[in-house]
Amino acid sequence: MDRILKDKTIKLENTYAKLPSRLFTAQYPEKVKEPKIVALNKTLAKNLGIDVSFLESEEGANFLSGNKILDGTTPIAQAYAGHQFGYFTILGDGRAVLLGEYLTKDGERVDIQLKGSGRTPYSRGGDGKASLGPMLREYIISEGMYALGIPTTRSLAVLKTGEDIFREDFLPGAILTRIAKSHIRVGTFEYAARLGDKKYLKELADYTLERHFDGNYNGNPYEYLLNQVVKRQAELISKWQLVGFIHGVMNTDNMSIAGETIDYGPCAFMDIYDPSTVFSSIDLNGRYAYEKQPRIGGWNLARFAEAILSLLDDDKDKAIEIANGALDRYNQLYLNNWYSGMRKKLGLFNEEEGDKDLIEGLLSIMLKYKADYTNTFYNLTIGKFTSMDIFYMDEFKTWYTLWNERLSRQEEGKDEVKKLMEENNPTVIPRNHRVEEALEAAVNRNDYSVMENLIAVLKNPYDYLSVNEEYTKLPKNIEKGYKTYCGT
Numbered sequence: 168m169d170r171i172l173k174d175k176t177i178k179l180e181n182t183y184a185k186l187p188s189r190l191f192t193a194q195y196p197e198k199v200k201e202p203k204i205v206a207l208n209k210t211l212a213k214n215l216g217i218d219v220s221f222l223e224s225e226e227g228a229n230f231l232s233g234n235k236i237l238d239g240t241t242p243i244a245q246a247y248a249g250h251q252f253g254y255f256t257i258l259g260d261g262r263a264v265l266l267g268e269y270l271t272k273d274g275e276r277v278d279i280q281l282k283g284s285g286r287t288p289y290s291r292g293g294d295g296k297a298s299l300g301p302m303l304r305e306y307i308i309s310e311g312m313y314a315l316g317i318p319t320t321r322s323l324a325v326l327k328t329g330e331d332i333f334r335e336d337f338l339p340g341a342i343l344t345r346i347a348k349s350h351i352r353v354g355t356f357e358y359a360a361r362l363g364d365k366k367y368l369k370e371l372a373d374y375t376l377e378r379h380f381d382g383n384y385n386g387n388p389y390e391y392l393l394n395q396v397v398k399r400q401a402e403l404i405s406k407w408q409l410v411g412f413i414h415g416v417m418n419t420d421n422m423s424i425a426g427e428t429i430d431y432g433p434c435a436f437m438d439i440y441d442p443s444t445v446f447s448s449i450d451l452n453g454r455y456a457y458e459k460q461p462r463i464g465g466w467n468l469a470r471f472a473e474a475i476l477s478l479l480d481d482d483k484d485k486a487i488e489i490a491n492g493a494l495d496r497y498n499q500l501y502l503n504n505w506y507s508g509m510r511k512k513l514g515l516f517n518e519e520e521g522d523k524d525l526i527e528g529l530l531s532i533m534l535k536y537k538a539d540y541t542n543t544f545y546n547l548t549i550g551k552f553t554s555m556d557i558f559y560m561d562e563f564k565t566w567y568t569l570w571n572e573r574l575s576r577q578e579e580g581k582d583e584v585k586k587l588m589e590e591n592n593p594t595v596i597p598r599n600h601r602v603e604e605a606l607e608a609a610v611n612r613n614d615y616s617v618m619e620n621l622i623a624v625l626k627n628p629y630d631y632l633s634v635n636e637e638y639t640k641l642p643k644n645i646e647k648g649y650k651t652y653c654g655t
Contacts, residue, residue: 170198172235176221179240179267179279183349186374187367190359194244196233196264197285197295199342201329204228205299205615206306208323211346216272222324231324231344233264233281240267244287248361249354249420250470252454257361258354258420259289262297265350276378278350279323282343298338299327300606305343305431307605307618311597311625312428317406318399319428320347339610348427351375353467354420356474365477372478379425389478393493397468399426401497404464405504408457409512410596411437411540415447415651417455417463419470433651436596438641440533440540446599446651461505465497511591512544513570514584516577525566525573532562539641544592548585549631593628595635597621599649600642 184191204223212219221227229235236242244260251258264284268276282305283297306322313319328340351371359368376382376392384391403426407414414421415433423429433447442458450456455463472479472490479486509526510518533543538557552558574584605618624638 170195170235171238172226172230173238174221174226174230176218177230177237177269179237179269180276181241181243181265181267182276182378183245183265183268183374184241184243186370189246189362189367190355190371191243191245191265192259192288193241194260194264194287195236195242196266196281196342198234199232199326199328199330199340201327202228202232202234202342203327203329204231204324205327205341205609206303206322206325206618208306208310208321211321211323214271215269215277215346217269217323228326231281232326232328232342233266233284237267242266244289245350245355246289246358247352247354247420248358249352249418250357250467251418251420252450255357257358259358260287260350261290261293262287262295263350275348278345278347280345280347280350282345283328283340284342294332296328296330296332296340297342298332298334299325299341300338300610301432302341302343303606303609303618304602305345307602307622307625308431308434308597309428310622311628312412314626314628315406315410315593315596317410317412317428318403318426320345320423322346347423347429348425349375349378349423350429351379351424352420352429353422353424353471353474354418355424356471357419360474360477368475368478372475375424387479387489389475390489390493393472393475393479393490394496396424396426396471397493397497398500400464400468401500402426402504403428404461405501405508407460408505409508409591410593411440411457413437413444413446413455413457414460415445415450415455417460417467419467422464422467422471424471435599435649435651437540438598438645439537440530440543441537442534446649448650461498461501464501465494468497469494508591511587513547514574514579514588516579516583516587519573519576521573525569528566528569532557532560532566535562536560541593541596542639542641544588545594545639548588548592589631590629594631595624595628595638597625598638598641599651601638 209219242264246259248257263282266279269279286295302325306325309319309322323346324344326342330340331337332340359371380395421430435446437444443456445453445456476486479489536557557563605621608614608617624635
């Protein structure tokens with residue numbers, strides 16, 4: 168077959184394909200007309216141990232687009248289900264193919280997946296393709312998230328396919344080559360639980376334990392699995408909240424068991440602080456608004472616990488008790504992580520009883536005066552109080568006095584406080600208007616320099632020695648409603 172790539176530069180395995188075949192379908196990506204790399208993450212490739220010169224070659228483009236498949240590998244489309252806006256449905260990789268798993272130079276196993284690679288048995292009438300804008304968007308924002316220190320899938324490359332696809336209009340087709348710890352989702356377990364035979368669920372759970380968790384547990388392995396997934400999600404969502412990230416579509420099929428941010432569809436970053444902020448054009452009721460993300464995380468975890476209930480204990484009442492115990496801990500784990508992160512943002516090294524009031528007091532003032540979330544903490548860090556209206560308000564001046572009194576009660580001095588704040592308050596984020604500017608230039612004018620400049624700035628969000636002030640500014644029309652779209 169002319170699609171077999173015999174290059175020995177890169178080697179893939181597929182341990183997931185050893186699971187029961189009802190959990191996936193062997194699936195070749197659809198061949199594209201003219202694959203052309205428009206974004207290549209050379210730093211990521213080097214960190215993984217993948218030869219950049221191979222990726223930049225013609226055969227590299229064939230590999231990254233799925234036009235050629237490595238000899239001896241079996242690409243698959245994964246089956247899964249999901250609660251989408253609260254309603255259960257059977258899903259699966261409708262426009263993605265898992266090429267295989269790559270062992271990095273550090274011995275870590277990661278998935279290499281193509282997004283926008285054509286129809287699969289799970290496409291549900293769609294064409295399985297993706298357009299250039301949404302794929303570049305995921306590239307930009309996922310790399311921004313990584314730089315912010317938030318667990319995330321990574322983007323290895325974006326390629327134009329040389330074909331136009333039709334959505335509301337004809338758009339340039341594209342493929343994203345994505346790296347992830349795995350693509351096992353809460354929805355994967357929901358799907359396995361619906362197959363009617365416990366063996367599917369058990370094999371999936373055993374595989375997940377071996378792949379993602381150290382196995383250093385005493386007693387019930389599936390209780391351990393549940394507790395670890397709860398812990399990772401509490402940590403992840405607290406990190407989202409701390410930087411003002413809004414995922415936009417927190418369906419259970421978009422929650423990674425590995426604890427990574429996955430599936431960047433209608434996501435965006437909050438500018439003006441408002442807990443009710445929602446950007447997604449399809450989230451009409453604000454189900455996935457900024458302030459609701461922690462609660463939805465708990466709701467999704469409850470669906471995970473339901474899916475593996477039969478593994479937790481043969482006695483259903485005992486299984487429910489185990490599940491409820493893990494779920495009850497989620498909220499406190501989340502709050503502990505969030506308050507700990509907020510203390511760091513304010514330069515607080517220890518914990519005092521009044522910290523909650525101090526933190527929430529600042530947020531309420533930010534809400535009242537429509538202060539930018541990121542820039543409030545950035546300016547607090549550098550001690551610049553002339554650039555934002557909030558700093559002239561009496562409520563803020565009262566709060567500022569309380570904050571300084573609180574700082575005076577800890578042993579650490581000003582330099583240590585400033586260093587802690589610099590490590591936890593980014594100077595830049597992937598601001599929505601900057602992302603849109605980059606996409607407009609790339610998609611409409613074939614100019615990738617705007618995107619490249621943005622990514623270069625986003626790589627060092629905690630570098631206070633070389634802040635690019637232009638990228639800290641808000642758009643002029645900040646009050647206008649910004650909307651995001653899935654791009655499916």
